[in-house]
Amino acid sequence: MDFKDVVMQRYACRTFTSETIPESKIDELLELIRWTASGLNLQTWRIRVVRDPATRQAIAEAAWGQQQVANCSHLLVLCAVHDVLGQTEKLQKALMASGLSEAESAQRVGYAKKMCAQMPPPALVKFADQQVFLALGNAINGAKSLGLDSCPMTGFDAAKVAALLGLPEGIVPTALCPLGYGAGGPTPRMRFAAEDILI
Amino acid sequence: MDFKDVVMQRYACRTFTSETIPESKIDELLELIRWTASGLNLQTWRIRVVRDPATRQAIAEAAWGQQQVANCSHLLVLCAVHDVLGQTEKLQKALMASGLSEAESAQRVGYAKKMCAQMPPPALVKFADQQVFLALGNAINGAKSLGLDSCPMTGFDAAKVAALLGLPEGIVPTALCPLGYGAGGPTPRMRFAAEDILI
Numbered sequence: 242m243d244f245k246d247v248v249m250q251r252y253a254c255r256t257f258t259s260e261t262i263p264e265s266k267i268d269e270l271l272e273l274i275r276w277t278a279s280g281l282n283l284q285t286w287r288i289r290v291v292r293d294p295a296t297r298q299a300i301a302e303a304a305w306g307q308q309q310v311a312n313c314s315h316l317l318v319l320c321a322v323h324d325v326l327g328q329t330e331k332l333q334k335a336l337m338a339s340g341l342s343e344a345e346s347a348q349r350v351g352y353a354k355k356m357c358a359q360m361p362p363p364a365l366v367k368f369a370d371q372q373v374f375l376a377l378g379n380a381i382n383g384a385k386s387l388g389l390d391s392c393p394m395t396g397f398d399a400a401k402v403a404a405l406l407g408l409p410e411g412i413v414p415t416a417l418c419p420l421g422y423g424a425g426g427p428t429p430r431m432r433f434a435a436e437d438i439l440i
Numbered sequence: 441m442d443f444k445d446v447v448m449q450r451y452a453c454r455t456f457t458s459e460t461i462p463e464s465k466i467d468e469l470l471e472l473i474r475w476t477a478s479g480l481n482l483q484t485w486r487i488r489v490v491r492d493p494a495t496r497q498a499i500a501e502a503a504w505g506q507q508q509v510a511n512c513s514h515l516l517v518l519c520a521v522h523d524v525l526g527q528t529e530k531l532q533k534a535l536m537a538s539g540l541s542e543a544e545s546a547q548r549v550g551y552a553k554k555m556c557a558q559m560p561p562p563a564l565v566k567f568a569d570q571q572v573f574l575a576l577g578n579a580i581n582g583a584k585s586l587g588l589d590s591c592p593m594t595g596f597d598a599a600k601v602a603a604l605l606g607l608p609e610g611i612v613p614t615a616l617c618p619l620g621y622g623a624g625g626p627t628p629r630m631r632f633a634a635e636d637i638l639i
Contacts, residue, residue: 244585247443248475248578271638275631276447278580278592284632287639320639331632339630356595367569371594374570378577379447381477386443393477395570396555412639431538432474433483433530439470440486440519440611 242386251381252430254390255309257421262314266387270420273383277376281353283328285369286376287412291316299405304397304417313392313419318402319377321369321415325360329353373415380418390423441585450580451629453589454508456620461513465586469619472582476575480552482527484568485575486611490515498604503596503616512591512618517601518576520568520614524559528552572614579617589622 267290274288291297292315300318301310310316322328329350336346357365377393384391394417402414466489473487490496491514499517500509509515521527528549535545559567576592583590593616601613 242443244441244443244446244581245472248472248582251477253477268634271634273444273447275634275637276629278450278452278577279631280592280594282630284637286637288637289639331636335632335636336630341630367566368594370566370570371573374573375577375592378477378574378581382443382577382581383447393479393574395479395567408639430475431481431535431540432478433534435467435470435474437530437534438474438483438485438487440488440607 244382247382247385250427251385252390252423252427253392254419254421254423255307255392256424257309257313257390257419258424260314260422262389262420262422266389267315267420269387270380270383270389273386274376274379277379279372279375280368281356282349283325283332283353283372285322285325285328285372287320287322289318289320289406289408291318291406296405300397300402300417303401303405304394307394307396309392309419310394310417312421314421317380317418317420318406318414319373319380319416319418320408320412321366321373323366323369323411323413325357325365325369326354329357370415377416377418384420389420392419394418443581446581446584449626450584451589451622451626452591453618453620453622454506454591455623456508456512456589456618457623459513459621461588461619461621465588466514466619468586469579469582469588472585473575473578476578478571478574479567480555481548482524482531482552482571484521484524484527484571486519486521488517488519488605488607490517490605495604499596499601499616502600502604503593506593506595508591508618509593509616511620513620516579516617516619517605517613518572518579518615518617519607519611520565520572522565522568522610522612524556524564524568525553528556569614576615576617583619588619591618593617
């Protein structure tokens with residue numbers, strides 16, 4: 242599906258049919274998310290796919306009762322990895338596993354470490370969170386490109402969602418993305434005029 | 441261009457040819473950005489397109505000398521609008537201009553205002569910033585879909601860039617996106633294994 246069609250046809254879907262997405266499509270979508278652009282290639286995201294209806298209902302309650310969390314087929318919980326320096330270690334191992342020499346891997350990781358060292362802890366957390374929104378963009382555009390509907394959401398109690406999913410400390414739910422097949426078709430969309438977004 | 445091809449072919453381009461992007465393509469790209477998903481539809485972004493080489497060189501210097509800012513064809517400076525409540529007023533006017541009744545517009549805007557009222561000022565700023573990263577995602581994917589290359593960047597001195605561009609207070613440079621035609625082809629990309637991003 243052409244990217245322009247994706248952008249123009251995607252909408253925030255709040256009611257899904259009861260149809261379940263095949264797992265092969267979820268895998269395809271995760272692949273599109275995996276290749277999201279990533280600052281310093283640190284990929285400071287982790288994703289939980291929630292299939293269990295009872296868990297989704299509990300998460301909906303931690304999201305001001307927004308029913309698209311419960312009535313979707315699959316729920317993605319996109320988490321930020323707040324231990325950004327830990328990701329540099331992970332990156333070094335992954336680069337070497339990809340066939341890069343130890344010296345070249347160390348050089349790339351050294352640059353990432355240097356940039357991280359310049360950021361105070363709140364800036365590192367902000368950096369980690371920002372990457373999740375790039376991943377969320379690929380999730381919602383990717384979903385539409387695969388014939389799925391989605392709803393990007395940030396209105397929820399992150400601590401409650403983390404507790405419900407038993408997430409370790411430092412893996413912080415940052416965006417929810419219910420997925421499924423939209424019931425009733427797209428709602429009308431509106432954007433500010435082109436000249437109003439320029440400055 | 442199919443979204444999967446966009447995702448797999450996009451890369452962070454650090455060297456551009458001297459070719460200038462036609463303005464019609466820039467307009468097409470801005471349209472893809474304009475329709476980015478937006479929390480509460482508040483579209484808390486504003487974009488400056490920098491065409492002047494001297495200004496781009498000055499911004500490169502405020503971005504630790506990263507030369508893709510200077511050697512690109514066009515530079516997008518994606519700014520967050522920190523006056524989120526002000527955007528609710530703008531939304532009301534735009535909804536009515538789109539043909540929605542005053543009552544229906546007021547109802548939608550009322551919901552946005554209620555959600556904003558629950559956020560303390562730092563959360564509102566965070567919210568505004570997050571939306572910019574969704575827009576950045578559409579910018580870089582959109583660029584590739586139009587045959588352009590790009591480089592998402594957050595490493596720069598926002599206050600200096602704001603001063604260079606004469607931006608008003610509350611319009612905060614949040615991401616840079618140099619655009620052009622990549623010289624030398626894509627650099628090899630690596631991502632963590634699929635199982636390593638799940639949790």
